[in-house]
Amino acid sequence: MDLAIFPPEITQIILEYLPIKDLVRAERTSKLLQLFCLSEIERRIKTGALKDEFGLLIHIGQTTAQPQQFDPITKTVQYIIPMDPITINTMYDHRRHIQCSLLRKQLIGNKYLSQHGFTIPVEKGMVEGKTIPFAIQDKHYQLDGSLTRMEPVTNKSSKKLSLAPTPLSYSLQVTGMRLPLSTIAA
Structure with missing residues (x-):
């Protein structure tokens, strides 16, 4: 599946549902997906998803x-x-x-x-x-x-x-x- 066919908003919504483990794996797959995954990881850290x-x-x-x-x-x-x-x-x-x-x-x-x-x-x-x-x-x-x-x-x-x-x-x-x-x- 090529993520270039999805609008960025849909890609962000999809990544919100992935566990952090899968985000880290997806971040390593392609340059196109890397920015989306890193920004989602940063958002989760700021909102306290990794707390405790x-x-x-x-x-x-x-x-x-x-x-x-x-x-x-x-x-x-x-x-x-x-x-x-x-x-x-x-x-x-x-x-x-x-x-x-x-x-x-x-x-x-x-x-x-x-x-x-x-x-x-x-x-x-x-x-x-x-x-x-x-x-x-x-x-x-x-x-x-x-x-x-x-x-x-x-x-x-x-x-x-x-x-x-x-x-x-x-x-x-x-x-x-x-x-x-x-x-x-x-």
Whole structure:
């Protein structure tokens, strides 16, 4: 079927009924259809059709990602991550990895299922009070955030001698995420 025989208004109406997965597939088929599909994807993002579709599991906290903007040139969707910083405590200053996962809502049961696991590295010897931005990139996602080593909290009213060292605390904040259309359509 040649879409050139349909007026643009009818093509737009037809594309409104396609699921996002089929829109992404149709976008790759022809240049003629590409503009229609990309504008329909952008319209759905602006109207909130992808709201609560993706989330993140970071350490022991879970948050949902909110779509913000679609870039038709790079074919990625920009998400913001509204989350409070997560505090991570450790007893020793050593390199460690914080386990995380990209989550996707399952249509049946409205539960989130893990799609892609990744780790955020914490390097040994981080200076107290220093914030280090990070960007983790894979073919399925790109994450931006920051990691801060917090000052130790000391209780001056307690005069007991502690045998254990004061735990080291880190604050982890993920601020943004970009997903390509291939991840959204998977």
